[in-house]
Amino acid sequence: MAHDVFISYSSKNKAIADALCAGLEAEKIRCWIAPRDVLPGGNYGESIVHAMAACRVVVLVFSSATNTSPAVLREMERAMHHGLPIIPFRLEDIPMSAGLEFFLASCHWLDAMHPPMEQHIAKLVNSTKALLGREIEPTPAFPPAPVPRKKPIVPALVIGALVLAGIGFGVMRKHQPAPPPAAPTDSGKVTMDLSVHDAGSGAITEHFKGAGPSEVKHVVETKPDGSLKITDACAYLEAWKNSAPLAPITPGADGYFHDTPLFLELKFLNATGKTVFFNRAVAEVQHSEAKPERLVVIEPPKNNELALVSVGATDPGEVHFQAAVAGQEDSLDDEKLPPFPMPLDLSSGRAVFPLANIPASGESTAFGKFTLGEGAAHRFEITLGVKPTKPPVFPASPTTDYQLDLRDQGDAYEVECPLSQFIQPGEGDRFLIQINAAVTSTHRFRLRLDYDDGSGPTKQLTGPWIEASLFVENESR
Structure with a gap:
């Protein structure tokens, strides 16, 4: 028999x-x-796989035990494989593990961290009915339990006097009309907090601690006026900009750089008495500007050759290259470089430079510098005689259904994407919007979200102004 809902949980949360x-x-x-629903004698794993394939919604009981459960992680992978909606029912306010975040980053959360649990279960029922296309019942209100108070000891005479006073007061008011009940008011608001998902902070050197030279991250600065400055940066780009020694980059499946997408994380609180529905996000762009720049990477030596590859937005033209090899005890002195730079043609995107005088054993260092046209010199130092490095493996980016594609140049314009997010009264929610650019560029924009609460015209929430500098690797020619 097919089921509507698959409940995923840790055994520690069975109750x-x-x-x-x-x-x-x-x-x-x-x-x-x-x-309960595993048939006697049946294979546990196969039963779960078949049940997941036959259900329509997955409810995840989220807790610290769930966060570290390999079985739950496998169940979430199966849910994503089948394209099933997931409702995380959160029992504890703890950050998600990286594995679960990959599957749950854009899900609608239900918080159940405070009693009464009956109210949270009622909200879960309504959310599930909405996903199943069934009629939703009004969520019952569960007042907080009264705080027990000690019964005061009052002398009998005082009690009698109070009773008589009450009777007399009742006689006086007997024929006065009762005041009309106060109309319910809804003074709450829908609020939004915008931040950059998994962004770095602090000094650049601290920000890149533990990251490879080609891993691009986001550096975020909050300005006094509340606007955000976001810069795409990585160790290699910083070294290139500051003419510091460059390290070689091992190419991966997707290129030389791992450019983590820019995800804006939006957190909402619906303090109103109405269900709100977010229907679209709009990037209000003041201006965008493409930043065509020359950029060259050096690959690790192979067959005693150094390869230079152009991955910038513009042709670097002729490159003047000097290189030498020094033993482990030798100094890296510019006087050891060839007196005349060798011209390398990078118009096709790639050029190779042979290395000479490499010791037969032990470590040594290839060092040198190159210039693009009349530009500044870029230095490099590469250790030889060690095992070649494997292409780096970078963590997977979170998935999201919402993306905004900024254009590479132009004055004021708008870009929008449709949303489909419900937030029940008194609840919070979070989701991600991915910001894309086709080329390396800078943008000044702010995010506007349009929503309806059934009370009239569409309402809007607007985030702070954002100045974003986005790096995009060009395909090598």
């Missing part, structure tokens, strides 16, 4: 998972939950 199952099934939402 909560059973309560969710009971609440959903009380509303005729069929659930699959282990071990």
Whole structure:
């Protein structure tokens, strides 16, 4: 029999998972939950795989135990494989593990960290019904439990006097009309907090600690006026800009640089009494400007040759190259370089320089410098005689359904993408929007989100102004 909902949980949260199952099934939402629905004698893993393929929604009971559960991680992978919507039901306010974040970054969260649990289960039922296309019942209000108070000891005479006073007051007001009940007010707002997902902070040297020379990250600065300055930067780009010694870069499957996309993380709080629906995001761009720059990378030596590759947005033209090899105990002195630079033609995107006088054993260093036209000299130091490095493996970027593609140049314009996010009254939510650019460029823009709450015209939330400098690697020619 097919089920509506697959409940994923850690065994340490079984009591909560059973309560969710009971609440959903009380509303005729069929659930699959282990071990109840594993047939006697059946294979546990196969049962889970078949159940996941047959359900329509996945509910994840999220806790610190879930965060480190390999079984839960495998179940989330199966849910993504089948394209199933996932509802994380959060019991603890802790950061997600990197593995779970890959699958849950853009999911609608339900927080259940504070009692009463019945209220959170009712919200889960409504969210599940919405995903299943069923009619949603009003979420019942659960008032907080009254705080017990000590019963005061009052003398009998005082009590009698208070009772008589109450009776007399009732007689006096007997024929006065009761005041009309106060109309319910909704003074709450929908608020948004915008930040850069997984952004670096602090000094550049601290920011790049532990990162490879080709890993591009985002450096974020908050200005006094509240606007954000975002810079794409990596160790190799910083060395290139400052004429510091360059390290070789091993090419990977996607190029020489791992350019982590820019993700804007949006956190919302719906403090109103209405359900709000976000229907679109708009990037209001003041201006964009392409930044065509020359950039050359050096690959690790192979067959006693150094390869230079042009990955900049413009042709570097003729390159004047000098290189020498020094033993482990020798100094890296410019006087050891050839007196006349060798011209290398990079118009085709790639040029090779042979190395000479390499010691037969032991470590040595290839060093030198090159210039592009009349530009500044770029130095490099490369250790020889060690095992070749493997292409780096970078962490996967979070997935998101929402993207905004900024143009490479132009004056004021707008770019929009459709959204589909509900936030129930009194709840919070978070999701990511990926910002893309076709070429290395700078942009000044702000993000506007349009939403409806059923009370009239479309309403808007606007984030701070953002100045973003985005690096995009050109394909080598």
